[in-house]
Amino acid sequence: MINKRELGARYETRTADYLQHQGYTILERNFHCHLGEIDLIARRGRTIAFVEVKYRAGRDYGFPEEAVDFRKQRRIMRVAQYYILTHPWASELDGRYDVAAYQADDSLVYYEGAFGGM
Numbered sequence: 001m002i003n004k005r006e007l008g009a010r011y012e013t014r015t016a017d018y019l020q021h022q023g024y025t026i027l028e029r030n031f032h033c034h035l036g037e038i039d040l041i042a043r044r045g046r047t048i049a050f051v052e053v054k055y056r057a058g059r060d061y062g063f064p065e066e067a068v069d070f071r072k073q074r075r076i077m078r079v080a081q082y083y084i085l086t087h088p089w090a091s092e093l094d095g096r097y098d099v100a101a102y103q104a105d106d107s108l109v110y111y112e113g114a115f116g117g118m
Contacts, residue, residue: 011055012039015100018108024049033082036075040100041083048093049112050080055102064101065111073097073115 016026024042031038040051052072054064068076076097084090099114 007055008053011100011102012053014102014108015051015053015110016040016042018100018110019049019051028083031079031083033079033086035078035082038076038079038083043093046093048090048095049098050076050083050095051098051100052076052114053100053102057104064103065099065109065114068099068114077116 012029016029019040019042020026022044024044026040026042027048028038028041031041038050039053040049042049042051052068054067056062056064056067080095080097084095096113097116099111101109101111103109
């Protein structure tokens with residue numbers, strides 16, 4: 001039996017692999033500060049993406065992307081702002097918030113610019 005942390009790490013690795021295949025460089029995995037955590041931070045060209053990875057084994061709790069509610073979005077935005085403050089070079093890039101949603105059948109739906117604006 002695999003625990004939730006191991007399962008989350010597996011899907012974060014799959015998402016990092018997907019992004020690298022799309023030409024991104026992974027800057028951070030599980031970046032955390034006193035404000036919260038962002039699963040992945042990736043860069044391609046002049047774009048920096050703050051990525052939340054979600055998985056649901058079934059539909060009992062809805063679709064995985066639905067778990068990134070307004071409260072979660074606000075937390076991710078705050079952590080991203082902190083990242084940019086502590087990494088000044090990042091302020092010169094175009095930023096966005098993405099969601100990698102793994103469905104019950106294990107397929108990935110990737111949402112670029114899933115919420116908010118920078």
